[in-house]
Amino acid sequence: MSIVALVGVDKDYPLGKTTVHALRGVDLTIERGEFSVIAGPSGSGKTTLLNLIGCVDTATRGRVLVDGHDTAALSERARTKLRLDTLGFIFQSFNLIPVLDVYQNVEFPLLLKRDVGKVERKRRVFELVERVGLSGQLRQRPGELSGGQRQRVAIARALVTGPKLVLADEPTANLDSATGHAILELMREMNASNGTTFLFSTHDPQVMDVAQRVVRIADGRIAQPGGGVSHATPVAAPAPAPAG
Amino acid sequence: MGRILLIALRNVFTHTRRSLLLGGAIAFVTFLLVALFAFSSGLQANMLESATTLVSGHVNVGGFYKVSPAVARPIVIDYAKVEAVVRATSPHIRAISRRARGGFDRVTSPTTSLMNAIAGVDIASDGQLRERLEILHGDIDALREPGTALMFARQAKDLEVGVGDVVSITGLTSRGIRNRADVRVAAIAKDMGGLSQILTFIPEATLNTLYELRPENTGVLMVFLDDRDLANAVAKDIRTALRAAGYDLMEPEAKPFWQKQQNVEREDWTGQQLDVSTWRDEMGQLADIVDALDGFAIAFTFILMLVIIIGIWNTLFMAVRERTPEIGALRAIGMSRMRVRFMFLAEAGTLALLAAVSGALLAGLLVAALNSAGIAVDNPQLQFVLMSDTLFLHIDPARVAIAVLVIVLFTALAALWPAHRASKVQPGAAMSHAG
Ligand SMILES: Nc1ncnc2c1ncn2[C@@H]1O[C@H](COP(=O)(O)OP(=O)(O)OP(=O)(O)O)[C@@H](O)[C@H]1O
Ligand SMILES: [Mg+2]
Numbered sequence: 001m002s003i004v005a006l007v008g009v010d011k012d013y014p015l016g017k018t019t020v021h022a023l024r025g026v027d028l029t030i031e032r033g034e035f036s037v038i039a040g041p042s043g044s045g046k047t048t049l050l051n052l053i054g055c056v057d058t059a060t061r062g063r064v065l066v067d068g069h070d071t072a073a074l075s076e077r078a079r080t081k082l083r084l085d086t087l088g089f090i091f092q093s094f095n096l097i098p099v100l101d102v103y104q105n106v107e108f109p110l111l112l113k114r115d116v117g118k119v120e121r122k123r124r125v126f127e128l129v130e131r132v133g134l135s136g137q138l139r140q141r142p143g144e145l146s147g148g149q150r151q152r153v154a155i156a157r158a159l160v161t162g163p164k165l166v167l168a169d170e171p172t173a174n175l176d177s178a179t180g181h182a183i184l185e186l187m188r189e190m191n192a193s194n195g196t197t198f199l200f201s202t203h204d205p206q207v208m209d210v211a212q213r214v215v216r217i218a219d220g221r222i223a224q225p226g227g228g229v230s231h232a233t234p235v236a237a238p239a240p241a242p243a244g
Numbered sequence: 245m246g247r248i249l250l251i252a253l254r255n256v257f258t259h260t261r262r263s264l265l266l267g268g269a270i271a272f273v274t275f276l277l278v279a280l281f282a283f284s285s286g287l288q289a290n291m292l293e294s295a296t297t298l299v300s301g302h303v304n305v306g307g308f309y310k311v312s313p314a315v316a317r318p319i320v321i322d323y324a325k326v327e328a329v330v331r332a333t334s335p336h337i338r339a340i341s342r343r344a345r346g347g348f349d350r351v352t353s354p355t356t357s358l359m360n361a362i363a364g365v366d367i368a369s370d371g372q373l374r375e376r377l378e379i380l381h382g383d384i385d386a387l388r389e390p391g392t393a394l395m396f397a398r399q400a401k402d403l404e405v406g407v408g409d410v411v412s413i414t415g416l417t418s419r420g421i422r423n424r425a426d427v428r429v430a431a432i433a434k435d436m437g438g439l440s441q442i443l444t445f446i447p448e449a450t451l452n453t454l455y456e457l458r459p460e461n462t463g464v465l466m467v468f469l470d471d472r473d474l475a476n477a478v479a480k481d482i483r484t485a486l487r488a489a490g491y492d493l494m495e496p497e498a499k500p501f502w503q504k505q506q507n508v509e510r511e512d513w514t515g516q517q518l519d520v521s522t523w524r525d526e527m528g529q530l531a532d533i534v535d536a537l538d539g540f541a542i543a544f545t546f547i548l549m550l551v552i553i554i555g556i557w558n559t560l561f562m563a564v565r566e567r568t569p570e571i572g573a574l575r576a577i578g579m580s581r582m583r584v585r586f587m588f589l590a591e592a593g594t595l596a597l598l599a600a601v602s603g604a605l606l607a608g609l610l611v612a613a614l615n616s617a618g619i620a621v622d623n624p625q626l627q628f629v630l631m632s633d634t635l636f637l638h639i640d641p642a643r644v645a646i647a648v649l650v651i652v653l654f655t656a657l658a659a660l661w662p663a664h665r666a667s668k669v670q671p672g673a674a675m676s677h678a679g
Contacts, residue, residue, distance in 0.1 A: 047675050047676065050675070051672050051675060054576065054671070056576055056670070056671040056672045056675070057670075057672055076581070077580070080575070080578055080579075080580050080581075081578070083576060083577065083578045083671070084577065084578020084579075085578070087578075088577075089573070089576045089577055089674070091569075091573055091576075091674050091675065091676075092675075092676045093569065093676060095569055095570055095572070095573030095674050096573075097251060097570065097574070098258070098570070099250075099251055099254035099255055099258055100247075100250075100251065100254070104247065104250075107247075108247065108577070109577050109578060111247050112577070112578050112579055112580075112583075113578075157577070158577075161578075169675050169676065170676065173676075
């Protein structure tokens with residue numbers, strides 16, 4: 001069973017009197033252990049796609065299966081539990097808890113899970129903080145860290161629960177290219193050593209080189225490998241906007 | 245949950261300006277409430293002190309005797325029998341003193357005169373007066389001799405008399421005869437609020453002669469308890485016991501006895517009716533005023549709390565708006581709505597608790613400082629109201645705890661709305677969308 005399967009997915013956003021078709025007829029399968037990137041220009045629907053997979057939003061039409069669960073059929077509570085147990089998130093703007101230090105930020109999802117004991121919690125946090133290279137910054141708060149360091153904390157936080165799938169929406173967009181590259185390397189390493197599935201988005205062609213597989217998206221449609229992207233005019237043409 | 249509390253606490257301390265503003269307001273309201281409560285509790289304590297020294301026990305057994313329907317005297321006939329019944333009612337009775345009740349009559353000095361309530365004491369058996377009065381001049385034990393008087397500093401000053409001087413008291417008997425007693429001022433006591441301004445003590449025997457009363461009768465039996473909060477319960481027991489012993493009783497009424505006397509004289513009965521009252525009943529409307537003061541404090545706090553609630557909304561909605569991406573991220577990584585709600589409630593709750601406790605502490609410090617400074621009140625009207633010649637404030641820890649708790653609860657209730665709004669933040673808020 002694939003970790004992610006999208007079948008005939010549309011996502012519409014109402015925008016005033018018109019409708020934005022953010023995704024149209026998306027069919028996509030992600031296998032376990034993949035390290036894949038969703039690439040496309042700004043406004044192409046990358047975030048929308050990741051939100052559907054991340055059970056953050058629901059599709060207008062079609063089916064989204066995550067680890068075998070039809071996300072549309074789940075209650076809000078069950079979706080929250082699926083996010084906690086099965087998924088990990090890395091955000092473009094890091095979104096750490098500013099009042100907690102590195103250790104506490106990484107530990108936080110484990111506290112939400114409740115079923116992880118104190119000793120095990122400590123072991124996992126130390127292991128991950130070490131792997132992202134922040135053992136020396138355990139007691140620092142996000143405000144005292146650089147962007148690259150913050151994203152490392154976010155990676156540790158995303159992985160600490162041992163998720164099956166980590167979703168990262170433009171994880172390097174707020175970082176300079178060298179730091180961004182190091183972050184991608186780190187994710188690649190985690191993927192290689194744990195077999196955790198990674199799915200991240202970018203519109204930076206350089207970033208795509210690291211990926212095992214590149215899913216191209218434009219105007220809400222997936223460009224089939226080998227096939228071209230259809231250029232049907234969108235009902236409401238989305239204004240090209242910078243990321244963020 | 246512990247970590248969520250930590251986040252809440254740290255957020256309170258991180259947003260210093262906002263917390264100080266709102267916390268300051270909450271602290272101020274608590275401070276006011278506790279200070280007002282301290283003032284009314286102080287009044288209540290003064291009132292109790294002055295009432296139970298001068299005119300009342302915790303519970304009183306008084307009453308009226310009417311020879312004819314129109315003439316009533318505040319007398320308990322054959323008090324020894326009544327006292328025996330009363331004493332057997334409750335193990336909480338610590339002491340029973342008696343006072344003879346004269347009228348509101350003229351006291352004349354060589355230079356001037358004033359109207360005063362005349363009370364008769366048996367100083368040998370009246371421990372209460374001896375213990376509680378502060379004698380400025382003379383000797384309270386001199387009241388063992390007939391033809392003596394104890395008055396208070398302000399009266400002595402108004403009458404321009406000192407210890408050893410003679411004043412005369414005219415008393416109107418129930419038969420309508422005006423008698424006169426010349427008494428020597430034997431002791432002058434420190435004023436004790438309003439009641440002491442209108443009260444002169446003379447020996448029981450002298451009062452009996454003046455008003456032509458028999459020694460086996462008295463005005464009132466004052467019952468002192470080991471716990472004054474039992475006054476109502478014991479009063480009830482005494483009523484039951486007296487009724488069982490065959491005495492007629494008046495309906496309980498929260499009025500001083502001299503007000504009841506006017507009503508009794510309009511009623512159509514003769515003979516003896518006993519009246520069981522508590523110290524609070526004897527204080528009549530004064531006790532109601534103190535209660536009204538509490539009511540005012542509570543109403544005032546309530547209005548200020550409305551302002552606080554608006555502040556809470558403003559602050560928390562701002563916090564929710566500012567922290568929307570953070571909340572979204574927490575929701576995305578698997579924090580439940582309930583916990584998000586709890587996080588904001590905890591933030592408001594800790595802020596309110598810290599603020600309310602500091603406000604209460606400040607009020608406590610102020611009260612302690614004012615009490616130890618012993619601020620004198622010279623104005624007689626104000627003395628009358630304060631029931632004392634110094635400002636006295638009293639902090640009741642239980643009331644403070646309740647005040648703090650209620651304020652924290654109010655704040656938490658107000659926080660429900662913004663906390664609910666926070667729990668509605670979608671996890672998608674953590675994502676950076678195009679457009
Ligand atoms: N909540 C929303 N309401 C209305 N329109 C939306 C909403 N979210 C996204 N859109 C629209 O859907 C389209 C796809 O947006 P999306 O954010 O998925 O693009 P993206 O590929 O992530 O872009 P970027 O690279 O700039 O982040 C855009 O036209 C966008 O304006
Ligand atoms: Mg995006």
